[in-house]
Amino acid sequence: xxxxxxxxxxxxxxxxxxxxxxxxxxxxxxxxxxxxxxxxxxxxxxxxxxxxxxxxxxxxxxxxxxxxxxxxxxxxxxxxxxxxxxxxxxxxxxxxxxxxxxxxxxxxxxxxx
Amino acid sequence: xxxxxxxxxxxxxxxxxxxxxxxxxxxxxxxxxxxxxxxxxxxxxxxxxxxxxxxxxxxxxxxxxxxxxxxxxxxxxxxxxxxxxxxxxxxxxxxxxxxxxxxxxxxxxxxxxxxxxxxxxxxxxxxxxxxxxxxxxxxxxxx
Numbered sequence: 001x002x003x004x005x006x007x008x009x010x011x012x013x014x015x016x017x018x019x020x021x022x023x024x025x026x027x028x029x030x031x032x033x034x035x036x037x038x039x040x041x042x043x044x045x046x047x048x049x050x051x052x053x054x055x056x057x058x059x060x061x062x063x064x065x066x067x068x069x070x071x072x073x074x075x076x077x078x079x080x081x082x083x084x085x086x087x088x089x090x091x092x093x094x095x096x097x098x099x100x101x102x103x104x105x106x107x108x109x110x111x112x113x
Numbered sequence: 114x115x116x117x118x119x120x121x122x123x124x125x126x127x128x129x130x131x132x133x134x135x136x137x138x139x140x141x142x143x144x145x146x147x148x149x150x151x152x153x154x155x156x157x158x159x160x161x162x163x164x165x166x167x168x169x170x171x172x173x174x175x176x177x178x179x180x181x182x183x184x185x186x187x188x189x190x191x192x193x194x195x196x197x198x199x200x201x202x203x204x205x206x207x208x209x210x211x212x213x214x215x216x217x218x219x220x221x222x223x224x225x226x227x228x229x230x231x232x233x234x235x236x237x238x239x240x241x242x243x244x245x246x247x248x249x250x251x252x253x254x255x256x
Contacts, residue, residue: 023132024161025125054132056157057219085150092226093219 002026004051005033010109014042019051022059030059034066043075046108055086060093067099076100078108115179115190116142123167123176128160131178135189138180142187143248151227152189152246158220159191159242165217166195166240188245197235 003026004019014037022030037045045066049055067077078100081087090096102108117138121127135156136149144152156178163176172194179190224231230245 021129023125023157024128024164054153054157056154056161057223058161060223061219089154089223093222 003029005030007033007037010046010105013044013046013109015046015048015105015109017048017051019053021054022052022062023054023056024058027056027058027062031062031065034062034069038066038069038073038075043070043073045070045075045077046102046105047077047079048105048108049079049081049086050083052081052083052086055089057089057093060089060095063099064095078102078111080105080108116182117180119178119180120175121178123164123172123174125161125164127176128157128164131160131176132157135178135180138182139187139189139246142180142182143250144187144246145249148246155224155227155231155244156189156191158224159189159244162217162220162242163191163193163195163240166193166197170195182248185248186245187248188243190241190243192239192241194239196237197240 002020003022006017008015008017016033016037018030020026034045047063047066063077063079070077080102082103087101090099090101100111100113102111117134119131119134121131132153136153139152140146140149160176160178167174167176174194177192181188181190221233224242224244228244228246232243234241
């Protein structure tokens with residue numbers, strides 16, 4: 001299964017819906033998408049990972065890279081994820097402290113902290 | 114001899130194949146269903162790292178994955194043929210780790226976070242990651 005990406009705007013946030021597997025092969029596509037969004041002036045991103053079946057460290061690296069980019073513009077990058085298998089990877093790498101992780105897109109879009 | 118052995122060209126698109134094969138053999142060997150996600154992730158990390166190392170050092174040899182079924186345990190060995198730098202011998206300055214090193218370390222961090230029994234060995238002619246999981250005998254009714 002490949003990676004699927006779609007974006008939509010909700011208020012001042014840009015929601016990136018990701019589906020499929022984020023690994024060493026597909027992660028560059030996600031990186032490109034995030035870079036493009038930031039270059040186009042979208043600095044408040046919500047990455048919806050509910051459709052993600054697999055995430056590895058390459059994918060984590062891309063998300064961290066995205067966070068660095070939006071932060072350079074005082075932006076934000078929030079994640080939406082309820083899947084235990086995916087959350088576990090954020091926990092063992094300590095990245096739950098780095099990313100705000102929400103249970104729904106609505107919650108992520110409304111968050112302002 | 115390994116139960117199943119896999120060699121693939123050091124290209125990112127083949128890492129998924131290695132994950133699928135490893136998970137299938139692990140399941141057959143009696144690795145707990147709840148741990149299969151970890152097996153899949155760990156072998157993917159090890160293979161991604163090997164692919165990265167081969168590409169970085171221009172090694173054309175394939176990456177080798179051995180899936181080894183033993184009594185009460187299942188092991189996966191991922192071998193690369195990239196010449197590994199001796200730790201501490203990195204170029205001058207060296208305060209800022211480059212992107213490849215960071216990714217490499219993140220992969221290893223995930224592996225060591227996931228797998229209790231892991232050995233990483235490196236030599237002049239390549240490296241090997243060996244990961245082992247306990248198994249319970251599969252008692253599948255034939256019906």
